[in-house]
Amino acid sequence: MARKSARAAAVQMVYENMLGGDGGEETLRGLIEFTPEEGDEEYISSLVQGVEEHAGELDADIEKCLKGWTLDRIAKVDRAVLRVAAYEMCRQRETPDAVVINEAVALAQRFDSPTAAKFVNGVLSTLLSARNQEEHA
Numbered sequence: 387m388a389r390k391s392a393r394a395a396a397v398q399m400v401y402e403n404m405l406g407g408d409g410g411e412e413t414l415r416g417l418i419e420f421t422p423e424e425g426d427e428e429y430i431s432s433l434v435q436g437v438e439e440h441a442g443e444l445d446a447d448i449e450k451c452l453k454g455w456t457l458d459r460i461a462k463v464d465r466a467v468l469r470v471a472a473y474e475m476c477r478q479r480e481t482p483d484a485v486v487i488n489e490a491v492a493l494a495q496r497f498d499s500p501t502a503a504k505f506v507n508g509v510l511s512t513l514l515s516a517r518n519q520e521e522h523a
Contacts, residue, residue: 389481390489392426393470396433397493401466403438437469438476444472451512463497464506473512476517483514 437444448468449457457465471490475483487510495503 389429389521390492392429392435393489394493394496395426395510396430397466397497399430399434399489400437400470401463401497403434404462404466429439432478433473433522436473440473440477442511444469444471444476447472447476447513447516448509451509453512460505461498461502464494464502467497467506468509470519471506472513475510487511487514 438497445465448465451471460468464490471486474481476488485516487507490510491503494506
């Protein structure tokens with residue numbers, strides 16, 4: 387599975403967690419089309435666990451980037467996409483930011499709509515700018 391597919395699986399698992407499910411092994415094997423390749427399960431697990439452990443901080447970072455919105459107004463699926471991308475951009479930092487943003491936009495379009503994709507792009511671009519300003523301050 388490519389990282390792109392692994393991110394999609396992670397978003398689906400985070401989304402399930404947000405809806406009260408456990409987003410665990412059963413989801414990965416039963417609900418998501420998943421054929422693991424070497425390292426995929428560890429990568430997905432690191433994203434899902436990282437989002438879970440840092441959810442409050444990620445939400446605060448995301449909320450700072452919202453203009454005229456509050457976090458609770460954002461569709462849960464879009465919040466799941468934003469959380470996974472924000473975790474990768476701000477905490478994990480293994481993947482180039484442009485790749486994270488592009489794939490998050492594609493996931494928002496896949497799981498929601500073109501309008502959601504534009505929204506996700508704007509929020510993540512603002513988050514990236516804020517992070518870069520903090521690092522250079």
